[in-house]
Amino acid sequence: xxxxxxxxxxxxxxxxxxxxxxxxxxxxxxxxxxxxxxxxxxxxxxxxxxxxxxxxxxxxxxxxxxxxxxxxxxxxxxxxxxxxxxxxxxxxxxxxxxxxxxxxxxxxxxxx
Amino acid sequence: xxxxxxxxxxxxxxxxxxxxxxxxxxxxxxxxxxxxxxxxxxxxxxxxxxxxxxxxxxxxxxxxxxxxxxxxxxxxxxxxxxxxxxxxxxxxxxxxxxxxxxxxxxxxxxxxxxxx
Numbered sequence: 001x002x003x004x005x006x007x008x009x010x011x012x013x014x015x016x017x018x019x020x021x022x023x024x025x026x027x028x029x030x031x032x033x034x035x036x037x038x039x040x041x042x043x044x045x046x047x048x049x050x051x052x053x054x055x056x057x058x059x060x061x062x063x064x065x066x067x068x069x070x071x072x073x074x075x076x077x078x079x080x081x082x083x084x085x086x087x088x089x090x091x092x093x094x095x096x097x098x099x100x101x102x103x104x105x106x107x108x109x110x111x112x
Numbered sequence: 113x114x115x116x117x118x119x120x121x122x123x124x125x126x127x128x129x130x131x132x133x134x135x136x137x138x139x140x141x142x143x144x145x146x147x148x149x150x151x152x153x154x155x156x157x158x159x160x161x162x163x164x165x166x167x168x169x170x171x172x173x174x175x176x177x178x179x180x181x182x183x184x185x186x187x188x189x190x191x192x193x194x195x196x197x198x199x200x201x202x203x204x205x206x207x208x209x210x211x212x213x214x215x216x217x218x219x220x221x222x223x224x225x226x227x228x
Contacts, residue, residue, distance in 0.1 A: 042203060042221045043219040044219070045217060048215070092213055097162070097213065099214070
């Protein structure tokens with residue numbers, strides 16, 4: 001079963017624009033993570049936000065977390081063609097070290 | 113090694129055959145995970161090892177699937193009597209163990225299994 005659900009499923013933008021992807025989840029969490037996957041490759045960790053944090057930045061990435069709404073967003077600013085990939089949110093459970101559960105992902109296309 | 117290594121990268125087999133997929137995690141990572149990913153979907157959890165023992169195998173779809181990690185490092189995912197529906201990319205990931213929560217996972221490039 002998949003805990004997180006990303007929205008939209010697919011997003012196409014022009015280079016230089018900002019891309020926003022959303023994730024909703026169902027149960028209480030310790031943290032929420034975002035991963036990126038280039039076509040045919042493994043997943044790469046982007047950022048982790050803990051349940052007691054509301055916002056986190058890393059370079060051109062900005063992640064927000066709203067535990068009352070059980071939702072998170074990933075913002076990529078000033079997008080580049082190289083940002084073209086699938087983006088997944090993943091959550092653990094609020095009970096120590098548990099396997100991450102991934103959503104279905106958002107496929108981002110950045111057009112040069 | 114520098115990263116998580118998975119072999120083979122590609123495996124084509126016939127329905128009913130037995131398959132083994134290997135994962136070599138990052139040295140020192142005690143947590144090891146197997147996921148399965150179908151086209152256009154997110155990774156689906158299969159099994160999680162903490163050291164040598166399977167801490168959570170609730171994601172294994174049926175008893176044809178089995179995984180081992182005898183020395184707490186390399187893990188092998190074993191699939192018996194393969195079916196066409198087993199075709200997918202099998203991803204392995206490892207991480208440092210944290211008591212309080214689950215940290216960053218480091219993924220391998222995956223093993224693409226095709227069952228004809």
